Amino acid sequence: MxxxxxxxAFSDLGITVSHIESILGYDENGESEIIQFLIxxxxxxxxxxxxxxxxxxxxxxxxxxxxxxxxxxxxIQFNIQKIVFNQLKKTESVAxxxxxxxxxxxxxxxxxxxxxxxxxxxxLDVIGSVVVDVAADLMQDALAKSVIQSGQKIxxxxxxxxxxxxxxxxxxxxxxxxxxxxxxxxxxxALMDPVKSASGIIGIGEHVKYSKYTCSYCDMKDxxxxxxxxxxxxxxxxxxx
Amino acid sequence: xxxxxxxxxxxxxxGKINKVSPYPPNMKDxxxxxxxxxxxxxxxxxxDEILENALVPAMAKxxxxxxxxxxxxxxxxxxxxxxxxxxAHLKPFFQSGETKRKGKFIVGTVxxxxxxxxxxxxxxxxxxxxxEVIDLGVDVGTDKxxxxxxxxxxxxxxxxxxxxxxxxxxxxxxxxxxxKHKHSKILVGGAPVTMEYCQKIGADFYSPDPQGxxxxxxxxxx
Ligand code: B12
Numbered sequence: 341m342x343x344x345x346x347x348x349a350f351s352d353l354g355i356t357v358s359h360i361e362s363i364l365g366y367d368e369n370g371e372s373e374i375i376q377f378l379i380x381x382x383x384x385x386x387x388x389x390x391x392x393x394x395x396x397x398x399x400x401x402x403x404x405x406x407x408x409x410x411x412x413x414x415x416i417q418f419n420i421q422k423i424v425f426n427q428l429k430k431t432e433s434v435a436x437x438x439x440x441x442x443x444x445x446x447x448x449x450x451x452x453x454x455x456x457x458x459x460x461x462x463x464l465d466v467i468g469s470v471v472v473d474v475a476a477d478l479m480q481d482a483l484a485k486s487v488i489q490s491g492q493k494i495x496x497x498x499x500x501x502x503x504x505x506x507x508x509x510x511x512x513x514x515x516x517x518x519x520x521x522x523x524x525x526x527x528x529x530a531l532m533d534p535v536k537s538a539s540g541i542i543g544i545g546e547h548v549k550y551s552k553y554t555c556s557y558c559d560m561k562d563x564x565x566x567x568x569x570x571x572x573x574x575x576x577x578x579x580x581x
Numbered sequence: 582x583x584x585x586x587x588x589x590x591x592x593x594x595x596g597k598i599n600k601v602s603p604y605p606p607n608m609k610d611x612x613x614x615x616x617x618x619x620x621x622x623x624x625x626x627x628x629d630e631i632l633e634n635a636l637v638p639a640m641a642k643x644x645x646x647x648x649x650x651x652x653x654x655x656x657x658x659x660x661x662x663x664x665x666x667x668x669a670h671l672k673p674f675f676q677s678g679e680t681k682r683k684g685k686f687i688v689g690t691v692x693x694x695x696x697x698x699x700x701x702x703x704x705x706x707x708x709x710x711x712x713e714v715i716d717l718g719v720d721v722g723t724d725k726x727x728x729x730x731x732x733x734x735x736x737x738x739x740x741x742x743x744x745x746x747x748x749x750x751x752x753x754x755x756x757x758x759x760x761k762h763k764h765s766k767i768l769v770g771g772a773p774v775t776m777e778y779c780q781k782i783g784a785d786f787y788s789p790d791p792q793g794x795x796x797x798x799x800x801x802x803x
Contacts, residue, residue, distance in 0.1 A: 365653035374604050375655055453701075458658040465698060507746050529693025530746040 344486070346394045346479055350387035353474040355467070357383065363466055382463040389464070390471055391442030393522040394479035396435040398544070404429065413541075416512050421504040423557050427495055431543030435483055436516045437497065438524055441471040443534035468536040476538055487544050495548045499540035500530075503557055513539055585621045586635040589614055589667060593639035593709075596659025598666050604659060615666035628674040629681070632711055636664055640709030644792030654702065661705040668708070675713070683802050685736035686712045687729045689721035691754055694747035699771055703739060706791035710798060712737075723754045730762060737798060740784070742771040752782040759783055766801060768794050 360379045366372060403412040409425040411418045413434055420428065428434075445468040453461030476497060484494050501507030510530040514521075525533045532539065591597070592614040595605045599615035612620070621631055643660040646652045674680035686707050690700050697719050708714045715733065717725055730736060738758060742748045748771070755767055767784040779787035788794045 364655060365650070372655075374606075378655070450697075456662075458662060458701075459655050462654055462658055462698065501744065507744050527693060529744070529750070531693060531695060531744060533695070535695055 342486075343397045344395070344479075344482065346475075346482065348392040348394070348475050348478060350390050350392065350471075352478065353392070353471060355383065355470055355474060360463065360466060360470060363470060364463075378459060379463055382460055382467060386445060386464060386467045386471075389442075389445040389448045390468075391444065391523075392440070392471060392475050393442070394437065394439040394475050395517070395522050396437035396479065396483060396542070397517060398433055398435050399516065400433045402431060402434050404431065411541075413516060416515055418509055418512060419506065420498070421506075423503040424498045424505050427498065427551065428541075428543040428548070430545050430547040431495065432492075432545035432548075433543075435494075435542040435544060436513060436540075437476070437479060437542065438517060438522050438532075438537060438539045439472055439476045439479060440522050440524055440532075440534055440538075441468045441475070441536040442523070443536075445471070446535050472536050472538050480542060483542060483544075492544055492546055493548050494550060495543035496550055497540045497542045499538060502540075510539060513541075583621075583626065583630070583634070585617060585624065585626065586631065588612075589617045589621065589631065589635040590639040592617060593636055593660055593663045593667065594642050596656060596663050598659075598663045613666065614663040615669075618667040618670045622670060628671045628679065631667065632671060632680065632682075636667055636709060637711045640664055640706060641792070641795065643709075644706050644790075644795055648790045648792045657702065657706075661709060664705075664709050682713045683711045683798070684713070685715060685733045686739060686798065687715045687717065687726065687733065687736045688739035688741070689717035689726060690719040690741045690743075691747055692720055692722045692750040694742050694744060694750070695719045696741070696743035696771070699743065700739075700741035703741065703770065703791045703794055706795055707739070707798065710795040712798060723757045726754055726758060727761065730758065730765060734762075737766045737768065737801070739768045739770070739794065742769075742774060745773045748773050748778065751784075755782045755784050768797065770794065 357376050357379045361376060364375065366375060399413045401414050409420060409422050411420050411428060445464060449461045449464035449468065452464060480497060487494060498505065500509045500513060507530050510526055514526045524537050527533060595608065597605060597608045597613040599613035600610065602613055603609065618631060622628065640660065643657055647657050671680060675682060688700060688704050690697055704714045704716050715729060717729060726738060730738065740751050740754060742751050751769055758765055758767060768786045768788065769779050769784045770788055774787055776787045786797045788797065
């Protein structure tokens with residue numbers, strides 16, 4: 341089990357028109373041909389604006405403390421709160437990760453918006469978000485494969501700012517990764533620059549488990565992303581969701 | 582209602598920008614908001630009638646449909662674009678003072694935050710509600726909001742934040758503004774913001790979507 345670094349090509353991600361369409365809110369039945377056309381065009385262009393990178397570091401020195409629902413990695417204590425704590429209970433090691441689509445895609449998105457094409461600009465922005473998410477999925481799959489050799493499994497990924505874990509703890513998380521990891525800079529207000537970036541931790545251990553339906557833990561009932569992943573998983577298996 | 586105003590309103594509601602725009606398909610080859618607004622003005626319709634009886638009600642319909650999740654961001658953007666093509670013809674009348682808007686709305690994403698999509702949508706819809714919008718951009722500190730307010734006394738302020746960390750900066754800005762301009766109205770929004778937080782920091786209104794803000798502003802001046 342070692343640290344790893346990834347660079348993905350846009351085509352590695354296999355992002356489809358219907359995936360972007362569903363993130364925009366439209367269902368798969370193709371409610372709007374024009375939207376599909378615009379997504380298709382934007383996807384063809386987006387490739388050149390993405391510099392997709394992901395990286396994780398493995399830490400074996402982890403201590404979980406139930407009374408204060410905290411996780412200490414290399415002497416840095418994270419107050420991960422109840423939901424995340426419960427998911428990480430049996431973790432033996434932790435992978436700290438970051439992942440980014442790079443800065444260009446948002447820059448281009450805003451340029452296009454300013455030039456009078458807000459719809460294409462918005463679609464490019466959404467593609468940037470999906471890129472981060474899918475790249476993190478790929479990185480996570482790679483981690484799962486690498487730990488399986490030693491009989492271990494992984495948890496879902498958990499990020500500061502989700503499930504009650506304060507986003508301010510990004511600062512602590514960034515102590516655990518080298519400066520300029522994937523070219524990401526953390527601002528004073530705990531925002532990652534480029535904006536299309538994600539960070540977090542993944543638990544590793546013999547007895548940890550991966551849960552499929554994570555959306556139900558979250559309070560954001562109106563989130564456009566709610567259940568999309570769960571649905572995707574079910575559809576892949578041929579079940580009706 | 583005047584027939585041409587009705588047509589302009591339909592174009593805006595469904596995002597028909599101009600004659601060449603292919604969307605929506607059932608309005609193909611017809612004049613769009615751009616041409617119809619020109620024709621209306623040339624035909625003697627007053628600019629304030631176009632604003633109040635075509636653009637504002639059409640954008641309100643769009644905002645309501647978005648709030649009810651009947652349409653999504655792309656359609657809202659198309660409508661806003663159609664509205665802008667009509668608005669372009671009205672700009673000279675705003676500048677000369679012949680046509681008055683409802684008031685001024687200063688909007689920005691608070692210090693430390695770079696998220697702008699939500700703020701931009703709010704700005705568009707409020708412009709479509711008949712307000713003049715002054716968009717200060719992202720990462721806007723208290724000082725910048727203050728000087729914009731000094732330059733535009735009586736303007737309503739809108740603050741956007743997308744992370745709980747930057748939401749804290751919202752509080753600082755609200756406190757500072759209220760200290761100096763007690764009667765200024767401040768609206769807040771963004772994913773982590775709630776009505777409860779709005780009240781806690783002394784802001785005046787929270788809305789999860791743009792139309793709520795438009796309706797609040799409408800009530801302020803009516
Ligand atoms: C897409 C997304 C991402 C994408 C893209 C990020 C981006 N914004 O470009 C990615 C995957 C990269 C991402 C990353 C992260 N994200 Co994120 N993300 C989202 C998500 C799902 C949608 C955001 C969005 O684009 N919405 C669409 C726009 C149109 O909506 P909006 O900006 O909210 O604006 C609307 C309203 O809020 C309102 N409004 C907005 N401003 C104003 C102002 C006024 C005056 C009014 C009246 C109304 C109003 O009107 C708008 C139109 O309806 C939200 C959850 C959600 N459903 O909102 C989380 C969310 C914003 N992310 C969150 C977090 C925590 C993160 C990360 C910190 C996670 C991590 N550790 O990696 C990172 C941070 C990234 C960074 N750069 O630092 C949290 C933030 C809350 C918090 N705890 O601080 C959220 C709320 C998710 C959650 N459930 O907790 N994210």
